[in-house]
Amino acid sequence: MKRYILLLTILVISSSFVLGQKSGLGIGLMLGEPSGLAGKYWLNENNAVNFGIGAGLLGSNSGLSFHADYLYHINNLIKWEYKTTFYYGFGLRMRLPSNSSTAIGVRGVAGVLMLVKNLPIDVFLEFAPSFRLLPTTGLDLDIAIGGRYYFNF
Secondary structure, three states, X not given: OHHHHHHHHHHHHHHHHOOOOOOOEEEEEEEEEOEEEEEEEEOOOOEEEEEEEEEEOOOOOOEEEEXXXXXXXXXXXXXXXOEEEEEEEEEEXXXXXXXXXXXXXXXXXXXXXXXXXXXXXXXEEEEEEEEEEEOOOEEEEEEEEEEEEEEOO
8 A cells, every 4th residue: 555655646746747648759659449558659739649458358350469559639628617528530450369360451440538537547438440451351349538747868
């Protein structure tokens, strides 16, 4: 328990050295399909590269999963007290299932991102239909909820 308190204290103190959520590199976790590590690197105010590595748990393609997407963000679509951004994009997905050959495909992604006020943290919910191209064709759906902490390098 002392380690968790120490880690939380370090994260809060270091937040003054961190860029905002719309710049820099964010690393965190995603839960869903797949579940694992989530990352985001902002290229500018409206575009970012989204990536993840995790475990797909459902269906015949369950196994290690990698994806990378190029994202476009729509700011200020809804006015309310929380800073919310909608995003969409496209990318690639690769699955390494334990019971068959590697599955490679393309994916579209759409989601919503909430920026936590006064902290370098975001929370997201995304949907990503993906079209499997190799070794067979098929349609899959990735859905994840997660959060990331942003670092200044």
